[in-house]
Amino acid sequence: xxxxVTTCPVTIRIQExxxxxxxxxxxxxxxxxxxxxxxxxxxxxxxxxxxxxxxALTLEHYPGMAEEEIRRHAxxxxxxxxxxxxxxxxRVGRFMPGQNIVLVLTASQHRQAAFQAxxxxxxxxxxxxxxxxxxxxxxxxxxxxxxxxxDEAAARWTKS
Amino acid sequence: MKVKYFAWVRERVGKTEETIEPPATVHxxxxxxxxxxGQSEAYAYAFEKPKVIRxxxxxxxxxxxxAIAGAREIAFFPPMTGG
Numbered sequence: 001x002x003x004x005v006t007t008c009p010v011t012i013r014i015q016e017x018x019x020x021x022x023x024x025x026x027x028x029x030x031x032x033x034x035x036x037x038x039x040x041x042x043x044x045x046x047x048x049x050x051x052x053x054x055x056a057l058t059l060e061h062y063p064g065m066a067e068e069e070i071r072r073h074a075x076x077x078x079x080x081x082x083x084x085x086x087x088x089x090x091r092v093g094r095f096m097p098g099q100n101i102v103l104v105l106t107a108s109q110h111r112q113a114a115f116q117a118x119x120x121x122x123x124x125x126x127x128x129x130x131x132x133x134x135x136x137x138x139x140x141x142x143x144x145x146x147x148x149x150x151d152e153a154a155a156r157w158t159k160s
Numbered sequence: 161m162k163v164k165y166f167a168w169v170r171e172r173v174g175k176t177e178e179t180i181e182p183p184a185t186v187h188x189x190x191x192x193x194x195x196x197x198g199q200s201e202a203y204a205y206a207f208e209k210p211k212v213i214r215x216x217x218x219x220x221x222x223x224x225x226x227a228i229a230g231a232r233e234i235a236f237f238p239p240m241t242g243g
Contacts, residue, residue, distance in 0.1 A: 043243055059242065060166060060167055061242070062164070062166055062216070062219075062235060062237065064219055065216055065219035065235065066242075068219050069219075069221075090242060090243075101243075102242070102243055122243060125242060125243045126240070126241075126242060126243035127239075127240060128221065128240060129240060129242050129243070130166065130216070130235075130237060130240055130242075131240055131241065131242025131243070132166060132167035132237065132238065132240065132241050132242070133241045133242070134167070143167055143168045143238065143241070144241045145239075145241070146238070146239035146240065146241050150243075
């Protein structure tokens with residue numbers, strides 16, 4: 001029988017404020033001795049989108065549904081992999097290049113589950129969580145279009 | 161029922177949310193989009209490519225043939241681009 005604690009706290013936050021990755025990892029792992037791996041993914045506002053120079057990015061979301069959609073996929077990740085903790089933070093508002101947009105933390109006893117769950121969560125976050133990006137560049141402002149490659153990335157997790 | 165719009169759908173419709181009362185002949189999401197499109201040029205512009213529009217009923221993604229009966233809140237928006 002495994003002697004480790006098997007609780008899996010799931011934290012989901014949508015906020016305007018920045019996050020501190022080290023602090024979030026510390027919160028996730030505090031007083032835990034069953035966690036052997038933490039994978040962190042952070043999404044950062046880039047200064048360019050293919051050809052255009054981006055001056056700023058505005059993130060809009062659907063309050064209520066965004067949290068629920070992330071929660072549904074976090075719960076699915078917990079059921080698919082032996083996870084010991086999940087944190088997802090998505091920021092909304094206006095961002096300059098170099099600023100943080102999203103953070104996904106997954107904790108497990110071993111690295112493989114943590115890596116896979118983090119990828120799964122990001123793939124679904126990009127394609128099913130109701131957030132939209134608007135770019136500001138020298139040529140004006142425009143909504144970012146969804147990429148087929150993101151749908152393809154999410155489709156690989158579909159159970160056959 | 162309450163209807164919400166997001167991103168460029170919101171900008172084209174010109175409002176964030178509203179309460180609508182579609183006629184009883186409107187049963188599905190697809191029919192609701194067609195009915196709204198006939199209400200004004202703003203809706204027609206927002207829904208000019210109905211296949212691009214995503215829909216959620218009470219915070220859950222649905223397909224265009226989903227029934228709207230009993231829905232409290234229907235949201236229309238473009239494909240998501242978060243993350």
